[in-house]
Amino acid sequence: MNENEKYISRCIELAKNGLGYTAPNPLVGSVIVHNGEIIGEGYHKFFGGNHAEVNAIDSVKDKQKLKESTLFVNLEPCSHYGKTPPCADLIIKMGIPKVVIGNIDPYKEVAGKGIQKLKDAGIEVISGVLEKDCSELNKRFFIFHKKKRPYIILKWAQTIDGFISPESKSNGKPFWITNEISKTLVHKWRTEEQSIIIGTNTAISDDPQLNAREWEGNNPLRIVLDKNLRLPKTLHIFDKTIPTIVFTSKKTQSLNTENLEFVNIDFNKNIVKQICKSLYKKDIQSLIVEGGTMLLQTFIDECIWEEARIFTGNKKFINGVKSPQIKGNIISDDFLGEDNLTILKNKKA
Numbered sequence: 481m482n483e484n485e486k487y488i489s490r491c492i493e494l495a496k497n498g499l500g501y502t503a504p505n506p507l508v509g510s511v512i513v514h515n516g517e518i519i520g521e522g523y524h525k526f527f528g529g530n531h532a533e534v535n536a537i538d539s540v541k542d543k544q545k546l547k548e549s550t551l552f553v554n555l556e557p558c559s560h561y562g563k564t565p566p567c568a569d570l571i572i573k574m575g576i577p578k579v580v581i582g583n584i585d586p587y588k589e590v591a592g593k594g595i596q597k598l599k600d601a602g603i604e605v606i607s608g609v610l611e612k613d614c615s616e617l618n619k620r621f622f623i624f625h626k627k628k629r630p631y632i633i634l635k636w637a638q639t640i641d642g643f644i645s646p647e648s649k650s651n652g653k654p655f656w657i658t659n660e661i662s663k664t665l666v667h668k669w670r671t672e673e674q675s676i677i678i679g680t681n682t683a684i685s686d687d688p689q690l691n692a693r694e695w696e697g698n699n700p701l702r703i704v705l706d707k708n709l710r711l712p713k714t715l716h717i718f719d720k721t722i723p724t725i726v727f728t729s730k731k732t733q734s735l736n737t738e739n740l741e742f743v744n745i746d747f748n749k750n751i752v753k754q755i756c757k758s759l760y761k762k763d764i765q766s767l768i769v770e771g772g773t774m775l776l777q778t779f780i781d782e783c784i785w786e787e788a789r790i791f792t793g794n795k796k797f798i799n800g801v802k803s804p805q806i807k808g809n810i811i812s813d814d815f816l817g818e819d820n821l822t823i824l825k826n827k828k829a
Contacts, residue, residue: 487511487518487552488582488609492617494523494532495554500672500697501526504763506555506585506621510536512576514549533557533567537574547575554582554614556607559594568594572601581607582614586625620673620766623786629756630767632784633673634776635666637791638803644773645685646800657793661816664694669789671697673766675759678717679705679775689716690770701725701764703755705775707747727755752782776804786829787811794818 481489494509502508502524510532512520519542522535530538533553540546557567557579571579579598584607585591598605615622620631637657638644646655656663670676670692678688683704690702702724704717709730711717717724720739726732732742745754759767769779779785788806808824815821 484552484580484606484609487513487550488554488580488614490518490521491532491552491554491582492610492613494521495617498524498526503527503620503674503765504624506618508532508553508555510551510553512536512540512546512549512551514545519545519549529564531558531564531567534564534570537570543574547577549576550578550580551576552580554610554617556581556583556585556590556592557594557598558585558590559597566594566597568597571598572603576603578604579606580609581605582609583607583611583618583622586622588625619786624760624765628760629784630675630759630764631786632756632767632769632779633669634769634779634785634788634804634806635669635790636771636773636776636803637662637793639795639797639800640792641796641798642803643797643800644771644803646797657795658791658819659793659817662791662793662819662821665816665821667692667694668697669768670700671695673700673768674764675701675703675766676768676770677703677705677755677775678770679772680707680711681774682770682772683711683715683717686771687715687717688770691722700768703727703767705751725758727751727758750782752779752784756784773801773804780804780806783826783828785826787826788824790822790824791816792820792822 490511491509495507498507505524505527509523511518520536520540522532522539524532551571557571559566559568595605595607623631636644639657676690691699699722702717702722705727707729709728723739726742727745728742729747731744735742743758745751769776788808808826811825812823
């Protein structure tokens with residue numbers, strides 16, 4: 481690993497601290513190096529807050545050193561006014577002579593304009609350092625801007641004999657296939673993504689809260705399909721404690737209340753594309769598809785997904801609801817106690 485790669489790698493480490501807090505902005509970290517020594521670091525902490533470059537520059541005690549320093553950042557500095565002023569302007573103002581960048585920003589308001597502004601000011605710019613690693617870091621942001629839809633994560637738990645749920649559930653309560661370690665991990669994942677969706681049958685049979693009560697962080701936007709508005713309003717998903725969207729075939733604008741929005745879609749057409757289009761308009765960059773089998777299989781059959789996170793618990797049902805059928809490239813396969821967690825990547829993603 482050369483010097484540029486070393487410091488961009490550090491930028492990636494810093495940027496990860498913002499996961500779950502910066503969306504719809506990207507994850508960005510920045511490092512400032514003077515004569516081989518890091519004199520400043522920063523990352524984008526939350527949406528609407530200072531960008532990574534600003535925080536890194538602010539952390540430098542002796543600002544005169546900036547005129548002899550290199551600024552490293554995993555994503556191209558912005559060149560437009562958004563929630564904050566352009567970072568490219570600040571870099572120019574502070575007299576930083578060299579900038580090393582991981583990825584070019586795919587957002588149309590930036591997309592090379594930040595780099596050009598720096599070059600026009602006489603700043604040396606190097607880009608494309610650890611490009612693949614930087615792209616993986618901001619996979620949600622990149623998919624959102626390139627494909628005009630959220631980054632899709634499929635998630636389910638299945639038994640070793642291939643069932644997602646038993647034939648019948650006692651007392652109407654969910655039957656846990658996996659252990660507490662897996663449950664906690666799922667709640668951690670919820671804090672990292674912007675939204676989570678379930679189908680009508682899952683809402684009725686499991687009555688899930690779809691929050692992140694087992695892990696500190698933000699709760700995702702809750703989404704449920706309810707074509708004919710048959711879901712009981714006593715379900716957790718209607719408790720209005722978390723912003724919730726209901727996709728339905730009914731015209732229901734008058735039913736919208738605080739933290740509860742009804743959105744009309746045509747269930748006779750491609751519902752996956754309609755859901756993705758609606759979430760794109762709302763600046764939702766990522767979506768966990770949690771169940772049930774019918775909804776998961778719909779996303780799979782449409783080939784609209786990036787990752788599938790599949791838990792296999794050490795239980796057998798003999799009969800029940802079969803788990804979804806999916807093919808993909810295995811990117812990891814690990815054990816969490818007796819549970820097996822396999823993560824697939826869409827071959828066509």
